[in-house]
Amino acid sequence: MLRRLQEVPRHLLVCEKSNFGHDKSRHRHLVQTHYHNYRVSFLIPECAILSRELKSLVMEMGPYYVVKNLPLHELITHEFINTFVKKGSCYALTYNTNIDEDNTVALLPNGKLILSLDKDTYEETGLQGHPSRYSGRKVMKFIVSIDLMDLSNNPDSKKYGRTSWSLKEKKPLKFDFLLARHNAEESTMMSYFSSYQIQEHQPKVALSTLRDLQCPVLQSNALSGEPEASCSAPELFDWLGAVFSNVDLNNEPSSFISTYCCPQPSTIVAKAHLCTITGFILPEKICLLLERLCHYFNEPKLAPWVTLSVQGFADSPVSWRENEHGFQKGGEHLYNFVIFNNQDYWLQMAVGANDDCPP
Template sequence: MVEFECPQSKRIFESSLFTHKNSRHTACIRDHFFNHAVEIFLPGLASEPDGIKVANPDHQMYYIIKKLPLVELVNEEFIQTFLKTGSFYGLSIGHIDTHSVAAILPTGKLILSVSKDLYEELGLEGKPCQFEKPRKVTKYNVEVNLTAESFCKGKKHYERVQWCLKERLDMTFDILLAWQPNDTTKSLDSLRTFWNNKYECHKVEQKQHRLIMRDLTIPVIDSSNFTTSRSKSSKEYLTTNGSGQRDEDCQIRSCEASEVYEWLGAIACECKCSDSCDGFVSNYVCPTPSQKVAGALCQRWTGFITPDTILNMLDALRIEIDGGIMPWASLTVHGFQDSPVSWSTREHGFHKFGDNLYTFFIFPNEQRYWLLMNIGGHDICP
């Protein structure tokens, strides 16, 4: 019998207060630029609160543009109109292990991941992919700061990039675009009019899926008892930020963070987590200690979701949790598996699964939270 090695991953656990001066919750969200899905779990509630309805991603639109030449995104007029007047997000559609992938970060940087052959043909300076073996490099990453003062018409670097992308390697992409202008009188529709309908543009809404559960058994969590158990398939890193603690001998019975995280994944996949045994070896039950709630809501939005939208959702959840109805709540964000970056400009690769996601467990006491980040085994920890 052939034994397959379990894919390696890294899981980072943090515990802190939202109000703590060193809390990383805002940086974690803002630095994770490309988000494919956001999911909330609200135990004790069977409907979406008004505060969440106002903050949810339903109101955030984005564009899909077909066969857009990459050179269109690096010309000075586009940069002045969009990149320097708001937060701009661009991500091409493709498999990072087999295709060329491009991304424009809200910091104004262009990240381009290409094969060795295309890199040599392109003629721009780059670096070998960090996941490659030194003597067998097949992928290269090129980074260009589009908002640098020196990147403008007449400057040597600007003209070089323009020439390479247009004359040497005329690359086109199907690309997702989102823009949050600083001027509230402007809108995302400016993207369509900017190119005068030269390209096939589709304005897209986020997709939504809602699951309402009745008489659900949920884990009991003591937010101050932040313990984890290691597994062979992951490396775990635990940090506390001033207000967190790790007490192996804590007398308060509570489920471990890793147990709750696994259970939440089962709920998101709509697995049946019944306490009754039906004779199957793979039967999964809620970890103990546990408690019953009358109802729970699990709601997911998928599409192209900006960090500001997720920050608004987190703030709305913090307000709702203080109402005392929910013992805790969670917010999970999934990044694109084929994004060239995970957090900030840290390089990301797909390999076996392409994970880059994070989950906030939010508690009513003292505005405490747990933060769990999951990334691929080759990625650098944020």
């Protein structure tokens, strides 16, 4: 039994407190460097209907595109780099690939192309990289980082020629890709990839009103919780997961599904609004949503706090910045803001076993 307990993969939750008005607050940087997001949820207690401004922002989180069987070498051509990468805020991620089994690729807005390749593919490409940090004794995965901006500055260099030859002729690779840009003409990407099977998508939005919701009592200065005063940040994190998953929190003795209940102290909220957005959601859009939620308290509200939760793609090769991401048994990398009416906030960041500590 002890041996089995030791095999449970570790999960890491980092919690910190700050204020949006502080000069050294890093909330914007953290959002901007978590590049590939598939779900955004926010919960507003004591709210039955979203404001017009907030609902309008929610409905404008797209578009993004799915391109089928796109050759990887298309992402390193001078035309692609000049059209999309050099103009900034271009994102791409392989779709329907498993990080622990398949080759996966991510394009970051800084122009870095990150390849997570199995051993055979890595050796066939001949590209320079390094073993995955999570390969174990027998290295089965390798990470290759290609700086597209550097390649574009030296179009006639041997490095560019070798990289292009490697991906176009020596080891051609094709993937289904998710692609998106911030502040760009919608027709540009559709026309650029018109020779491939490309579809435009809008994120899916689900709005719901939760009635008689038992909510934990929170105080902004009690991050770790204080007896009889405030729920702690880790307890809130678990509770939010239960709410987002529509788990019954009644803790009935006859229930064999869930015995989880709301942490104490708690209070009953007559109405709470839950919004969930699912798709390929850019950090720039999340920054706008976070800012709008901060302004939610510009006028007096019954709610003492609101939350904004963001989940990254489980099979992205990176989590924050260029930090390598793995899966093993979880694959999670996510963060949550608790925004208080005095502009204080809690920030919670969680990763699984195959990840570095969050930034």
